[in-house]
Amino acid sequence: MSVPGINVSNILKDHPELGLKLIAGENGLQNRIHSSEINRPGLSLTGFYESFAHDRIQIFGKGEWAYITSKEGEDMEKLAADFFHFHLNCIIFTHGNVPPPIFVEYCDRLNIPLLGSDVSTHKFITLISQILDRSLAPRTMRHGVLIEVFGIGILLSGKSGVGKSETALELIERGHRLVADDMVEIRRLSESYLIGTCSDLLRHHMEIRGLGILNIKDIFGIGSVRDHKLIELIIHLEEWTDEKEFDRTGLENRTEEVLGVNIPLIKLPVRPGRNIPIIVETAAMNQRLKKLGKNAAAEFSQKLNIYLQQGKVERNPPQN
Missing domain, CATH: 3.40.1390.20 (HprK N-terminal domain-like)
Known part of the structure; x- marks a missing residue:
C-alpha cells in the first residue's frame, strides 16, 4: 500500500x-x-x-x-x-x-x-x-479483470491463463461493462469501500490470447466500458481439482482484505463445460440480494433446522 x-x-x-x-x-x-x-x-x-x-x-x-x-x-x-x-x-x-x-x-x-x-x-x-x-487515497495494483455486472463491481482474479479475460469478454458481449483488464488500480476512498480503475494507457483495452490487444470501446461501443467502479465482490477463478473441496452451500462468508477493507470472496472452480460467465452473472445477482438483506443459503439452512427440529426430515435416511 x-x-x-x-x-x-x-x-x-x-x-x-x-x-x-x-x-x-x-x-x-x-x-x-x-x-x-x-x-x-x-x-x-x-x-x-x-x-x-x-x-x-x-x-x-x-x-x-x-x-x-x-x-x-x-x-x-x-x-x-x-x-x-x-x-x-x-x-x-x-x-x-x-x-x-x-x-x-x-x-x-x-x-x-x-x-x-x-x-x-x-x-x-x-x-x-x-x-x-x-x-492521495491509499492505493495498490492487482492483477485481474474488473467488470461491472448488473451494477455490481466484480474483480476477477486467478492465475494467468485461467480464463479471466475470456470470461470478461463474454460478459461484455452479454451487455456488461469493462473497467480494467490485466492491471487494476485500487484506491481506498473511505474506511469501508474501494474504487477500481485503470491506467490511461490500458483503459478500454483487453488482451485475448490468440487475438492480441482489443479496444473494447471501439468493438462494442461506449456503453461497454466505464472508467471506475466500486469493488463489491472478488471472484477467484481456480482450476478444478478433485482433491480440493469447494463451497457447496454458500454458508461460508469468505472475505479478502484489500487495503484494510474486507471484500466478499468467492472461489470458483473452472473446468471445461462450465459456463463461467452465467455463474458470474448469478453471483452478481446473489450479491445484490445480500446487500438487500436476503441470503438464500442462510434462509435455507434456517428452514432445514426447523424441519429437523420438528422431525419432518429424517436425520439418517435408509440406504437403498
Missing part, C-alpha cells in the same frame, strides 16, 4: 474548476502535498502556533485576509516572520483577495507557491478536498 503525493503544479494545471492563478513562488511548484486535509491558519496568525498544521495547504479566507491586512509596520513584519518560520508547501487566497506585498516577498524568497482564486472559501475547500481525497 502506498500513499502518493501530488505536486502543486498538478493542482494548478489540472483543475480549472478551482480558478487558481499563480501570484508568487513559481520555483516551488514542484512542492509535494502529502495530506488530504487543509488548514485555515486563523488562530496561528494571532501567535498561537502550538499544533500548527504547517504541512498542509494553507487557505486564507475572508477572515484570515481581513486580519492580516489590519496589521501594519512592525506588527505585520512580526506576523509574517513568525508565519514563514515554518516550512510551508502552498498558500492559497480565496474570494479574489490580494495577498499583502510582504507575503509575496516571502513566498518568492522561500519558494512557496502563492496562489489566488476568485472562488468562495466554502466552495473552494469542498472542491480541493475532493481532489486531494482522490489523489
Whole structure:
C-alpha cells in the first residue's frame, strides 16, 4: 500500500474548476502535498502556533485576509516572520483577495507557491478536498479483470491463463461493462469501500490470447466500458481439482482484505463445460440480494433446522 503525493503544479494545471492563478513562488511548484486535509491558519496568525498544521495547504479566507491586512509596520513584519518560520508547501487566497506585498516577498524568497482564486472559501475547500481525497487515497495494483455486472463491481482474479479475460469478454458481449483488464488500480476512498480503475494507457483495452490487444470501446461501443467502479465482490477463478473441496452451500462468508477493507470472496472452480460467465452473472445477482438483506443459503439452512427440529426430515435416511 502506498500513499502518493501530488505536486502543486498538478493542482494548478489540472483543475480549472478551482480558478487558481499563480501570484508568487513559481520555483516551488514542484512542492509535494502529502495530506488530504487543509488548514485555515486563523488562530496561528494571532501567535498561537502550538499544533500548527504547517504541512498542509494553507487557505486564507475572508477572515484570515481581513486580519492580516489590519496589521501594519512592525506588527505585520512580526506576523509574517513568525508565519514563514515554518516550512510551508502552498498558500492559497480565496474570494479574489490580494495577498499583502510582504507575503509575496516571502513566498518568492522561500519558494512557496502563492496562489489566488476568485472562488468562495466554502466552495473552494469542498472542491480541493475532493481532489486531494482522490489523489492521495491509499492505493495498490492487482492483477485481474474488473467488470461491472448488473451494477455490481466484480474483480476477477486467478492465475494467468485461467480464463479471466475470456470470461470478461463474454460478459461484455452479454451487455456488461469493462473497467480494467490485466492491471487494476485500487484506491481506498473511505474506511469501508474501494474504487477500481485503470491506467490511461490500458483503459478500454483487453488482451485475448490468440487475438492480441482489443479496444473494447471501439468493438462494442461506449456503453461497454466505464472508467471506475466500486469493488463489491472478488471472484477467484481456480482450476478444478478433485482433491480440493469447494463451497457447496454458500454458508461460508469468505472475505479478502484489500487495503484494510474486507471484500466478499468467492472461489470458483473452472473446468471445461462450465459456463463461467452465467455463474458470474448469478453471483452478481446473489450479491445484490445480500446487500438487500436476503441470503438464500442462510434462509435455507434456517428452514432445514426447523424441519429437523420438528422431525419432518429424517436425520439418517435408509440406504437403498
